Amino acid sequence: MDVTTRLARRIKDLREAQGWTLDALAERSGVSRSNISLIERGRSSPTATVLDKLSAALGVTLASLFEAPAAAAAPPSPLARVADQPLWTDPASGYVRRNVSPALPSPIQLVDVRFPAGRRVAYEQAARDDEVHQQVWMIDGVMTLTVGGAAWRLEPGDCLAMTLDAPMVFHNPGAREARYLVALARRPRPGVRRSS
Template sequence: MDINALIARRVRELRDSHGLSLEALAERSGVSRSAISLIERAQSSPTATVLDKLATALGVVLASLFEASATPAEAPSPLARAAEQAVWTDPGSGYVRRSLSPALPSPIQLVEVHFPAGQRVAYETGARDAEIHQQIWLIEGAMEISAGDAHWRLEAGDCVAMRLDCPTVFHNPTRKPARYLVALSTLPFSSVRRNA
């Protein structure tokens, strides 16, 4: 399936499941109604920043916008073949993300990222309906990552853990591309409060 068609279907499904009109999602996300409409018709290739705003407004992680929906007649697969994994390229920075996780529901999602030399992506992550944690393990290259006031420089083999509850910036300050693995874990706030 075309990646923009997949994103279009997921945004529309998530918006419908929340009972939101285009206007309501536009107000919640800060993305214009016309831009959302183009995304939902697969007539636009949105940037990572725009997709993050939509994901935040819909109360999901960015990776959720790249998940294929299982048809009601079939059970979600516990296997994700490489040829079937959703691959998306950010038109703004050129970074490439591959959703590695299978369709079978899990509290963990894995994403592989190829990040071009000299590029930067900033996410204005806001409040969500769930507590989201991520760990980033750098496979090759170097990356500078900021989450709120915290800042780290990662070299190959380094791993950093953070919550997605503040603005986050990814920057490759070098002349070589970087590659890293992202592991995301989501807990509903009600579960977090109950177990605290």
């Protein structure tokens, strides 16, 4: 299954599992109903910013949107072969992300990112039911990450930890591609009721 079809099915499955209409997801995410409809039919390649808005509204991480749809998934394997890891390119910035983690239920997800020189992606970080913690470990190149009002320049070997609860900007100020690993972990917030 190609990544556009995988995204389309996964977003639709998650929306329907909530019992939401397209209008309800549009209202919760700030993404237009028509855009969501195009995405769910595999006729639009959403940007990273749009996927982040949808994932926040659906109560999952962005990386979770690349998991195989429940109806199509065989029993999950503890091994994720590189050839089977979903690879996606953001049409706006050209950054390429590979979901590395196996499709097992796990509070941890790993994502390998290649980010083109001079490019930037901004995330609004809508409220989520769960606390999502993220660490970015630089493998090659340089990146500037701005989280809320704080900015950090990351070079190979550097690792930055943050909670996904503030606007973030990823920027590659270098003259060549940057590569980094993102580790995400979810933790339920105390006292937050889960939507069904």
